Structure formats: structure tokens, C-alpha cells
Amino acid sequence: MSSEKLKVAFLGPLASFSHQAAAESFAKTSAELLPHVCFADAFAAVQEQQADYAVIPCENSTNGSVVQTLDLLADRSNLYKDVKVCGEYYLTVHHCLLVHKGSYPGGLPSYDGKITKLYTHPQAWGQCDKFLAKYFKGVERQDVSSTSKGAEIVSKETEADERGGAIASRFAAEYHGVDALEENIEDRADNTTRFLILRNILADRTAGLEFEQPVLNGDAKTHSAVMHKTLISFSIDHSSPGALANALLIFKAHGLNLTSINTRPSLKRAWQYIFFVECSRTPCVENDDAVLNALNDLRGVTESCRDLGTWKDQLGVSV
Numbered sequence: 001m002s003s004e005k006l007k008v009a010f011l012g013p014l015a016s017f018s019h020q021a022a023a024e025s026f027a028k029t030s031a032e033l034l035p036h037v038c039f040a041d042a043f044a045a046v047q048e049q050q051a052d053y054a055v056i057p058c059e060n061s062t063n064g065s066v067v068q069t070l071d072l073l074a075d076r077s078n079l080y081k082d083v084k085v086c087g088e089y090y091l092t093v094h095h096c097l098l099v100h101k102g103s104y105p106g107g108l109p110s111y112d113g114k115i116t117k118l119y120t121h122p123q124a125w126g127q128c129d130k131f132l133a134k135y136f137k138g139v140e141r142q143d144v145s146s147t148s149k150g151a152e153i154v155s156k157e158t159e160a161d162e163r164g165g166a167i168a169s170r171f172a173a174e175y176h177g178v179d180a181l182e183e184n185i186e187d188r189a190d191n192t193t194r195f196l197i198l199r200n201i202l203a204d205r206t207a208g209l210e211f212e213q214p215v216l217n218g219d220a221k222t223h224s225a226v227m228h229k230t231l232i233s234f235s236i237d238h239s240s241p242g243a244l245a246n247a248l249l250i251f252k253a254h255g256l257n258l259t260s261i262n263t264r265p266s267l268k269r270a271w272q273y274i275f276f277v278e279c280s281r282t283p284c285v286e287n288d289d290a291v292l293n294a295l296n297d298l299r300g301v302t303e304s305c306r307d308l309g310t311w312k313d314q315l316g317v318s319v
């Protein structure tokens, strides 16, 4: 069974940015890449051990957190109790405005303003604000399950349909056989999405790869100075002054440097939150138990608290 190819779940259909991230982060293993229609299905595939890993976007450098992913990590109904983060992958994201094949052979200069509907994944709109404000002000926007799905919809349009446009990658344009009216429509050339790599902590098949990118892009060198990141979620008693400050002081006390804080509604009571704290440390013998000890202390000052995993920081790592 362990000689089977690794199975990697991602948001499909093929040619989504998640597909690209999954293919690149597992480039050196002969992994089987499995498209799923939503992030929840990819989480469930890991929980049920139908997939060894899932590659899920969590944050974009232009547009911020992917709230759908935070909500799945919040796991309010305890559906993904064995799913943890074991790695990350940074993908530079370039968007194109895609149209049905042959509809505008002259490219953007020949565009006649007749597109009435745009399709993309909710994450992409905010990455292309300036282009959309300039050329598509007032045009209806329809969220679809992924950028690649948007390209597929435009590819299937008939003459009788309203004209649509999709925001997706060059790769999606080729895969679905549509034209790019314009390329690189993102607001910022450095537009980057961070993907989390998830595994099931009960799965033996992936246990040996702890703290490892499953495959680094290049030779598997060891990075002695590489940082480890840890993600912890918790909720606190909102009526107790200093409850959040007390929780955050625990990270300081254990030498854990805070790198990001996010919140999502608790959905228990209005205006109460689940906090997501990411922290980093350079591993050494002295701080081997820092995360474990911090979690123990956090249990004393929070209502609930969960270790969502530790992995090697890939920011700035080049191999």
C-alpha cells in the first residue's frame, strides 16, 4: 500500500492555480493529483485518508486571507480533527482576462464593451481591481468555484449566450481553448498566493515527512537555519479584560515570534471570534518543546485551543 503513488487533493478543475501549486510542490514525486470541486471536499479527502495531502490557498499578498480556508481550519463542527498543516508553497499568480475563442481577434484594442458578465473565483476579483475598474466598471461579477471553472464556462458559450469573460491563468486559457484578451491584469506584478499543504496526522504514509516540504523544488538540501512556522487557533472569554493579551504573552514567553493573526466569527455568539495565530522560531535544542509548552499554557487562558501544525517556512528559501 505504501508503494502506491502519493495522492494530492486540490481545487479543480484542472488548470486552476491550485492545480499549478500542487504540481509544482510535488514536482519531484510521481504523485497523483486529484481535482475536487471545493476546498471542503479536499479537506474531507485528507480527513478520510482518500488523499495523502491537500494543497489549499490560504493567503494572497494583494488580497489577504482566504476566508473559506480559515473557516475550514476553524473546523467548528469537528469534521477535520486529524487534518494539520505540514508545509507551504508560494506561487506567483498572473491573471488573464479570457474570452470565447475567436471573439476578439484584435485583443483588448478591439474590445467593444459587450461583455455582460465576468466569472472567477472570489479570491481573484480583489487581485485585479485596477484592470476591472478601468475596463469592466459596472459589469456583473459571478463567483464560480475556481478560476479554471470560469474559463470552462466561457469556453462553452454559444452564439446565443450573453458574452462572458473569465479571470484565470494562461494555463487555463490553453487547457480550455479560450483566448486571452489581456494578460497580467493583476494589480501588482509580485502578486503571490501562499498555499498550505495538509496531511492527516494519523496517516503512516506521510508521517516520515514531518516538517518537510514533501518535495522541494530542486535537491533536498537541509536548511539548518530554516524557520519553523506553527499555526494555533483559539477562542477566549471576550468579557475578561486582557484575555487576548494574556494568550499572546504566552507566545512571547516561549520565544515564539508572531507572524500573523487572523480572526473568523465563532458562530456561537455574534461578535465573538476564533483567533488564528501563526508564529515562527528557528529550531534548536533549547526550544524543541516550545510549541508543546505554549499549547499547555494556552489551555489555561483560552476557552478552546488547537494545534494546527508546524512546518518549514518556505519564504525566502531557494534551493
Ligand SMILES: O=C(O)C(=O)Cc1ccccc1
Pocket: 011, 015, 016, 017, 018, 019, 057, 093, 121, 123, 124, 145, 146, 147, 148, 193
Ligand atoms: O481558483 C483557482 O484557480 C484557485 O486555485 C484558487 C485561487 C484563486 C486565485 C488565486 C489563487 C488561487
